[in-house]
Amino acid sequence: MPEVKILEDVCKGCGLCCDGICPVNILILSPNRINSSGYHPATVTDMEKCTGCGYCYITCPEPAIEVYK
Amino acid sequence: MKLIFGRPAGLTEVNQRYCPGCGHGIVHRLIAELLVELDIRERAVGIAPVGCAVFADEYFNCDMIQPPHGRGPAVATGIKRARPDCILFSYQGDGDLAAIGTAETVHAAARNENITVIFINNAIYGMTGGQLAPTTLPGMRSTTSVQGRDTGKQGYPIKVCELLAGLDGPYYLERCALDTPKNIIRTKKVLKTAFQNQINNKGFSLVEILSMCPTGWGMTPVQSKKWISEVMSKYYPLGEFRNRAKEEK
Numbered sequence: 194m195p196e197v198k199i200l201e202d203v204c205k206g207c208g209l210c211c212d213g214i215c216p217v218n219i220l221i222l223s224p225n226r227i228n229s230s231g232y233h234p235a236t237v238t239d240m241e242k243c244t245g246c247g248y249c250y251i252t253c254p255e256p257a258i259e260v261y262k
Numbered sequence: 263m264k265l266i267f268g269r270p271a272g273l274t275e276v277n278q279r280y281c282p283g284c285g286h287g288i289v290h291r292l293i294a295e296l297l298v299e300l301d302i303r304e305r306a307v308g309i310a311p312v313g314c315a316v317f318a319d320e321y322f323n324c325d326m327i328q329p330p331h332g333r334g335p336a337v338a339t340g341i342k343r344a345r346p347d348c349i350l351f352s353y354q355g356d357g358d359l360a361a362i363g364t365a366e367t368v369h370a371a372a373r374n375e376n377i378t379v380i381f382i383n384n385a386i387y388g389m390t391g392g393q394l395a396p397t398t399l400p401g402m403r404s405t406t407s408v409q410g411r412d413t414g415k416q417g418y419p420i421k422v423c424e425l426l427a428g429l430d431g432p433y434y435l436e437r438c439a440l441d442t443p444k445n446i447i448r449t450k451k452v453l454k455t456a457f458q459n460q461i462n463n464k465g466f467s468l469v470e471i472l473s474m475c476p477t478g479w480g481m482t483p484v485q486s487k488k489w490i491s492e493v494m495s496k497y498y499p500l501g502e503f504r505n506r507a508k509e510e511k
Contacts, residue, residue, distance in 0.1 A: 196263060207283030207476075207483040214443060232282065248443045250267035254287025255278065260267040 195245025203257035206232030210249040272297035283483025285473025309352040332363025335370035374465040384475040392478035433465035435503040439472035
């Protein structure tokens, strides 16, 4: 099963990976969490659905996303 | 579990200090991936610009140099001629390449110097606070054109690829964008061609990349991505402006 790991303290909460980029729409900006820089980091809602396409990694400017398969 | 997508070895562990949603980070990553894929990291020399990416020497895991404002192609020319085994890439923004460095860019292209120039076009001066740049679109607001760019007063934008395509010198010119995953993958392919041209001693390659500056444009990162697709790429059409490899066939 593919797995997406968000490096929460690197993420700047820009939301580029959340805006319809994910084909299965499992990425959102976490409304309740705040990282050490004061941003709401991206988070995965349902890891079961992940296909490991890597589109989130491709659009991430940091890169704060790692994809494992 | 095997890592299939992650921070490439061409980037250092330093976290980039760009604003959220800035396109610089994406281009840095694409270049870093290519340094590893083409196995040129040990002999690559990058030229950092003056602008937001002035600290690029901290981010790229290869040799870097930071010349005076706009002099990237001139410094790259010097290093390339002294050390032809090095792979030179000049990373420049629109203030660096299309304003203060226009002369260096045009002459390096006219001489067909064997270097790779990466031009980040975000239509605004990002680092100094969102002032009007040579690439600001007509009617676009900036802190020095609060009513929008008035072409009667401030003239028209410079389209760098079209400008250089008027010269016989350059080997490869292409414009791409960072608005969709498809275009980002395309950008990587174009950058790869630009590096390969240099490895094969073909000559001057310039890749213009339409990039977002959410802070300078006063938009969210998602809005600025859409603005590239809907407005900016209409004024600056994407595509190939010169590819002598195809002409030679």
